Amino acid sequence: MKKNINLMDEIPLTETAYLVLLTMTKPNHGYGAMQDVEKLTNGRVVFGPGTLYGAINNLEKKGWIELDFNDKKNRKKIYKITEVGKQILHLELERMDNLVKASRNLLEGE
Numbered sequence: 886m887k888k889n890i891n892l893m894d895e896i897p898l899t900e901t902a903y904l905v906l907l908t909m910t911k912p913n914h915g916y917g918a919m920q921d922v923e924k925l926t927n928g929r930v931v932f933g934p935g936t937l938y939g940a941i942n943n944l945e946k947k948g949w950i951e952l953d954f955n956d957k958k959n960r961k962k963i964y965k966i967t968e969v970g971k972q973i974l975h976l977e978l979e980r981m982d983n984l985v986k987a988s989r990n991l992l993e994g995e
């Protein structure tokens with residue numbers, strides 16, 4: 886029997902988990918996720934294979950992404966985000982948005 890998990894207990898995400906999860910909002914494979922992260926961050930974040938596939942395995946175990954298609958011919962596993970993964974992304978985005986707003990207010994003296 887699966888234990889009910891409070892999604893707020895999963896927040897905050899690591900930057901790695903957030904970025905990989907974000908790249909799975911459309912069906913994607915590991916190398917595609919690696920390229921997308923580099924592009925999203927303007928080259929600031931470049932994952933090595935160990936980091937990337939560790940994150941993919943972790944996200945899959947948590948049920949935040951799932952295998953969409955296993956292209957054995959081209960040796961590519963295509964993953965996609967789950968509904969729980971989407972909820973987590975939205976919660977993390979809201980958390981970060983609130984943090985940015987509070988920071989701006991403080992820095993601007995409001």
